[in-house]
Every structure is written in C-alpha cells, then in structure tokens.
Amino acid sequence: MLTYTIRRLILSVPTLLFISLVIYLLLELAPGDPMAQVPLTVPPEVKEKMREALGVGQPWYIAFPKWLYQFFVVEPMYLIDAIFGTTMTEGEQRVISWQTRSPVMDIVVQRLPQTLWVVGVAYVVAIAIALPIGIYSAYRQYSWFDNAGTFVTMVGFSVPPFFSGVVVIVVFSVWLGWFPSIYDTTHEVDDWDSFVKQLKQMVMPVMVLALQITSQLSRFMRASMLDNLNQDYVRTARAKGLGEKTVVMVHVLRNSLIPVVTVIAIGIPSIFGGAIITEQVFKVNGIGQLLITAIQANDLPMVQTLTFIFAVLIVLFNLIADILYGILDPRIRYD
Amino acid sequence: MTEPLSMDAVEPTAPPKSQWADVWAQFKAHRGAMIASALLAVIVAAVLIGPWLWGIDPTKLDIRAKDMRPIFTVLWDGDAKVGWNHPLGTDNLGRDLLARLLSGGQISLAVGMAAMVLSVVLGTLIGVLAGYFKFLDGILMRLTDLFLALPLLPLLLVAVLLFRDRLSATFGPEGGTFILIVTLVGVTSWMQTARIVRGDVLALKEREFILAARSIGTSPAKMITRHLLPNVMSPIMVSATLGIATAIITESALSFLGFGFPPDFPTWGKLLFDSVDRMELYPERVIWPGLMISLTVLSVNYVGDGLRDALDPRIRGR
Numbered sequence: 001m002l003t004y005t006i007r008r009l010i011l012s013v014p015t016l017l018f019i020s021l022v023i024y025l026l027l028e029l030a031p032g033d034p035m036a037q038v039p040l041t042v043p044p045e046v047k048e049k050m051r052e053a054l055g056v057g058q059p060w061y062i063a064f065p066k067w068l069y070q071f072f073v074v075e076p077m078y079l080i081d082a083i084f085g086t087t088m089t090e091g092e093q094r095v096i097s098w099q100t101r102s103p104v105m106d107i108v109v110q111r112l113p114q115t116l117w118v119v120g121v122a123y124v125v126a127i128a129i130a131l132p133i134g135i136y137s138a139y140r141q142y143s144w145f146d147n148a149g150t151f152v153t154m155v156g157f158s159v160p161p162f163f164s165g166v167v168v169i170v171v172f173s174v175w176l177g178w179f180p181s182i183y184d185t186t187h188e189v190d191d192w193d194s195f196v197k198q199l200k201q202m203v204m205p206v207m208v209l210a211l212q213i214t215s216q217l218s219r220f221m222r223a224s225m226l227d228n229l230n231q232d233y234v235r236t237a238r239a240k241g242l243g244e245k246t247v248v249m250v251h252v253l254r255n256s257l258i259p260v261v262t263v264i265a266i267g268i269p270s271i272f273g274g275a276i277i278t279e280q281v282f283k284v285n286g287i288g289q290l291l292i293t294a295i296q297a298n299d300l301p302m303v304q305t306l307t308f309i310f311a312v313l314i315v316l317f318n319l320i321a322d323i324l325y326g327i328l329d330p331r332i333r334y335d
Numbered sequence: 336m337t338e339p340l341s342m343d344a345v346e347p348t349a350p351p352k353s354q355w356a357d358v359w360a361q362f363k364a365h366r367g368a369m370i371a372s373a374l375l376a377v378i379v380a381a382v383l384i385g386p387w388l389w390g391i392d393p394t395k396l397d398i399r400a401k402d403m404r405p406i407f408t409v410l411w412d413g414d415a416k417v418g419w420n421h422p423l424g425t426d427n428l429g430r431d432l433l434a435r436l437l438s439g440g441q442i443s444l445a446v447g448m449a450a451m452v453l454s455v456v457l458g459t460l461i462g463v464l465a466g467y468f469k470f471l472d473g474i475l476m477r478l479t480d481l482f483l484a485l486p487l488l489p490l491l492l493v494a495v496l497l498f499r500d501r502l503s504a505t506f507g508p509e510g511g512t513f514i515l516i517v518t519l520v521g522v523t524s525w526m527q528t529a530r531i532v533r534g535d536v537l538a539l540k541e542r543e544f545i546l547a548a549r550s551i552g553t554s555p556a557k558m559i560t561r562h563l564l565p566n567v568m569s570p571i572m573v574s575a576t577l578g579i580a581t582a583i584i585t586e587s588a589l590s591f592l593g594f595g596f597p598p599d600f601p602t603w604g605k606l607l608f609d610s611v612d613r614m615e616l617y618p619e620r621v622i623w624p625g626l627m628i629s630l631t632v633l634s635v636n637y638v639g640d641g642l643r644d645a646l647d648p649r650i651r652g653r
Contacts, residue, residue: 019484026490029497151367154640158633160584162591162604163625166611170618269486276488277588281611292592295492303493310486318484 005323012315017068019311020304024064027300067304070095075105099299107290108306114185115286118202119275122209127264130214134221134260138229139248149218156215165208165281172204179204183284205282209275213267220263224256231255258328265321269313361645368641371634378631382440393434394599397425405432405619424619426610436623439601443583443628446516446602450582453521455575458528463559463567465529466536476533479526487523491585494519495594508597516589516596520582528574535567569646576639580632587628603628 094103137146173181180201189195237247276288294302403425423432465475502511548562587604589595596602603624610620
C-alpha cells in the first residue's frame with residue numbers, strides 16, 4: 001500500500017507538469033495585453049518597461065520554468081515565512097496578478113474562505129441527505145418512495161445550477177422574501193443575529209449545490225446497496241437470525257459505502273468547478289468568480305495559477321480515492 | 336448476429352424475433368423512458384416546425400410592444416400588458432419570446448447533436464484503437480487520463496476567449512461560435528465513451544468468433560468494422576444519448592457565463608443569461624428558457640436510462 005501510494009505520488013508529478021505546460025501554452029496564445037488599461041498618456045517606452053517588469057513577451061521556455069519556480073518554490077517558502085516569521089523569500093519574485101499587481105496567492109487566500117464555506121456546507125448537507133435516501137430507496141426497491149426518489153434525482157441531475165439558482169431566487173427571494181438574493185461576503189459573524197443572517201444568505205446557494213450533489217450521490221448509493229442486498233452473505237446473516245436492522249445497517253451498509261466513499265472523494269474537485277456557476281448566480285466572490293473575472297480581464301498569471309490549482313485538486317483527490325478504496329476494501333491489492 | 340438453430344423436431348410457435356424487437360419491447364416497459372421520448376419528440380418537432388407556424392421573426396424589434404407579459408398573467412393581474420399576438424410576452428426590445436424560444440431551441444439542439452456526434456466518434460475511435468491495438472493502448476489511455484484530470488470548465492472558458500474572434504473572422508459570428516462550441520464540447524467529453532468502448536473491445540477480443548474471424552485472415556479494418564463495432568453499439572448508443580444532455584448543459588452554461596453565442600443570437604442559455612438582470616420584474620423570461628433546457632435534458636436522460644436497460648441483455652427479458 002505504501003509503495004503504491006509513493007509510486008502514484010511520483011507518477012502524478014509528470015502528469016501535473018504536463019498539465020501545467022498545456023495550460024501555459026494555451027494561455028500563451030491569448031491575444032490580451034496587460035497594459036491595455038494603462039492611460040494613453042504613459043509614453044510607450046515606459047509601457048515597454050512595465051511589460052518587462054511583469055515578464056510579458058519572454059519566450060515560453062524561459063517564462064514557463066520561471067512560473068514553475070515561483071509557484072513551487074517561492075510561494076511555499078513565502079507561506080513558511082508568513083507562519084514562522086523567517087525571511088527566506090526576501091527579494092524573490094512571486095506570481096503577480098496583472099489585474100491588481102499584487103501576488104496571486106494572496107488574492108486566492110482572500111477568496112478561498114467564501115468558496116469553502118458555501119461549497120463545503122453544501123457537500124456535507126448533500127451527503128447527509130443522499131445516503132439515507134439511497135439506502136431506503138434500495139431497501140424498498142420500486143416502492144413509491146424509490147420511484148419518487150428516482151424522479152427527484154433525475155430532475156436534480158438534469159436541471160443546470162444556473163436555472164435552479166435563478167428559480168430559487170425568484171421563489172424565495174422575490175416572491176416570498178425569505179432570503180437575500182445576493183451573498184454578502186463582507187458580513188461578519190459576531191453574535192446570534194449576524195449568525196442567523198449568515199445562515200439565511202447561505203441557504204439558497206447551499207440548496208442549489210446540494211441538490212446537484214445529492215442526486216448523483218443518492219443514485220450511486222442506491223445502486224451500490226442493490227448490488228450488496230442480493231449477495232449470499234446477506235442471506236447468511238438473515239439465516240443466522242440477525243435482526244433486519246443489523247443486517248441492513250451494519251452488514252450491507254458498510255460494504256456498500258466503499259464505492260460511495262471513493263465517489264465522494266472524486267467529486268470534491270469537480271464541486272469547485274461546478275461552484276463557478278453557482279457563485280456567479282448568487283454573486284459569491286469566491287474562487288470561481290475570481291477565475292471568471294480573471295479570464296475576462298486577460299489576467300494570465302491568475303488564470304494559469306487557478307486552473308493549475310484545480311488540476312492539482314483533481315489529481316490529488318483521484319489519488320486519495322484510489323488509496324481509500326484499497327484501505328476500505330481488503331480484497332483490493334494494488335501491488 | 337445469432338442465427339436461430341434449425342431443429343426439425345421442434346415446431347416454432349412464433350416467428351423468430353429480431354434483437355431490436357426485444358430491445359423495443361424492453362424499452363416500452365420503461366414508463367419514464369416512454370413519456371420522455373414522447374416529450375422529446377414534441378420538443379424537437381416544436382423547435383423544427385414551430386418557426387414556420389409561428390411566423391414572427393425572432394429578431395424583429397417592436398418597441399411599442401415591449402415588456403409584454405405572458406397571456407396567463409391576466410389570471411391574477413388584470414392590468415398586465417398582454418396580448419394574443421405575443422402569448423409568452425416580449426422582451427425589453429419588443430422581440431417575441433415564443434419566437435425566440437423556438438429559434439433558440441434550434442441552435443441549442445443543433446449544438447447538442449453536433450457535439451454529441453463529435454464526442455462519440457472521437458470516443459469510439461480512441462476506445463477501439465486502444466482496445467484492439469496493444470501498442471496504442473498505453474499511450475491512448477494515458478491521454479484519456481490526462482483529459483480527465485484537466486479542469487474542463489475553466490479551460491473551456493479560456494479557449495472560447497482565445498479562439499472566438501479568429502473563428503468569427505473566418506466563418507462569421509454565428510458560424511464561428513457554433514464551430515468553436517461544438518468542437519470544444521466534443522473534444523472535452525469523449526473520455527467516458529472511450530473508456531467503456533475500450534473495456535468492451537478488450538473483452539470481445541477474447542471471444543471465439545473473433546478468433547474465428549482472425550483465423551480466416553480478416554484484416555484489422557474489417558475486423559473492427561464488421562465484428563467489433565456492431566457488438567459495442569449498445570454502450571455507444573447510451574453514451575451518445577447522455578452526451579446530448581451534457582452538450583446542451585455545457586453550451587447553456589457557457590452562454591450563461593457570457594462566453595457563448597453573440598448577443599442578438601438567441602440560444603436557450605443566452606436567453607436565460609440576458610433575462611437574469613430583470614428577473615425580479617419579469618421572472619417568466621428566465622423561467623421559460625430554463626424550463627426548456629431542463630425538460631430537454633431530463634427527457635434525454637430518461638431516454639438514456641431506458642436505452643441502457645433495453646440494451647442490456649442481462650436485464651432484458653426478465
């Protein structure tokens with residue numbers, strides 16, 4: 001298991017390098033000029049100097065390793081500096097955003113909590129709803145509950161977040177006036193009232209995201225439970241005289257959860273991607289919204305860094321899922 | 336594929352059924368899939384024939400008739416500005432919403448179909464090549480893994496921004512965007528098909544009929560087209576159906592984020608995006624296109640579900 005993990009970790013390095021190169025070369029084609037917004041009164045030679053300072057116009061075989069160095073060496077060292085108060089990164093160039101002329105990672109760190117709050121809560125809520133639905137649907141296959149559940153998950157599967165988001169805004173915020181339609185990220189929680197306000201503004205984005213995740217997870221949970229319910233060991237357990245509750249909730253559930261856990265792990269990075277649209281609908285200024293504005297403003301270092309972070313998350317969670325599968329299911333041996 | 340054995344002793348009670356008759360019988364038993372196919376047929380027919388029957392030009396401006404509400408608004412609001420000449424209302428420039436929905440649907444469905452065809456062709460090609468030729472397997476599957484690890488939505492957005500102007504200059508704003516979106520969606524959604532097809536081809540290769548075909552000297556090209564492809568048709572059909580749903584959703588997501596078709600060129604996603612700013616006053620302008628997207632995708636998904644059951648011989652006939 002350990003050797004497998006190490007091998008996979010080592011293998012993911014070239015994959016990630018290649019992905020970052022692909023993203024870099026794609027962005028290299030971009031027509032934008034970071035100096036486009038600089039006033040026309042600035043003389044051309046000054047503009048040229050500013051371009052040079054931002055590292056624009058260098059050939060890719062110089063600029064790309066530079067970005068790699070900044071991302072993998074300077075940024076982590078800067079983080080260590082910030083934590084322990086050391087000064088290793090004195091005078092080192094960090095990855096600079098063309099939009100704001102400030103380090104990309106600083107902006108990412110500012111935006112991360114908003115995304116994590118909304119997406120994280122949605123994910124937890126979705127898991128809490130999806131698992132019981134999946135279990136009960138499978139246990140009572142083709143009952144009215146199962147049929148209704150299948151229909152609801154199909155709907156959740158098919159309705160895109162930009163529509164379900166808009167519908168909940170129209171219903172809950174325009175007609176009923178229960179929740180605010182815009183997520184206020186400057187809001188701080190310091191007492192009960194502000195906590196309630198925070199909860200209120202989180203309800204709708206969480207609802208939209210959770211609907212999507214729940215539909216995928218509960219379908220998966222149901223299929224996995226159905227696979228296990230017909231196994232011989234279930235009949236054995238019943239024949240031994242175990243109660244129905246023990247059979248389903250202990251024997252079947254634990255075996256059915258194995259693939260579901262890995263699906264949950266694989267789904268985490270795609271949630272960040274899906275949150276791009278939800279953040280846009282509810283005006284949450286998180287990572288997804290940052291990416292959209294960066295793309296529109298031709299802020300290449302920002303786009304490159306964010307896209308690469310997404311790629312890292314995907315590769316990392318795929319690895320975690322594979323390892324979890326091996327740990328949870330002793331029949332699976334990778335070596 | 337399988338010829339019924341001739342046995343003189345046994346009188347056949349019924350004429351032999353073809354495989355597709357069995358598939359159809361199983362598909363009919365799936366109620367959701369039947370309702371969904373009917374709904375899908377209605378949507379497709381409406382979108383194809385509708386513009387001829389409903390003769391209003393979707394791009395025609397009529398400022399005097401702007402901001403009309405749907406006809407049923409009268410039920411709860413007697414003063415609403417409604418009229419039978421615009422049953423679903425008009426937008427802020429007086430363009431008829433029904434006509435825009437119908438012509439937008441044509442583009443959305445066309446994008447969905449074209450992207451699905453591209454993705455299925457790519458996926459099948461890569462899957463068959465990887466499954467049949469051992470020396471291609473490693474590299475093609477690494478490529479598939481790589482594509483699966485790419486953060487697709489951000490890259491799609493970037494790619495639209497990069498190539499939109501260039502393609503628009505060559506093929507015109509509509510044609511260029513159409514080609515761009517179809518290509519992008521197709522190129523980023525073939526991976527599942529490729530994996531499934533490869534797995535099936537690997538399993539088929541071990542079967543006796545393939546050995547028999549090889550022993551009489553069938554060339555690899557004939558092998559693939561005559562023996563392998565017909566046998567992997569069912570997973571391909573299922574992923575083709577589901578591929579339409581993905582393509583429609585992706586196109587409308589791109590349009591919704593403002594990276595889709597040019598402004599006065601309605602698709603369902605574009606209509607939704609344009610109406611979001613004023614949805615508090617005119618919620619119907621958001622609801623209708625969104626409902627069309629959702630209904631289409633929902634019925635396509637149900638049809639795919641039914642097809643998967645119908646094409647699976649282990650489920651069929653139970």
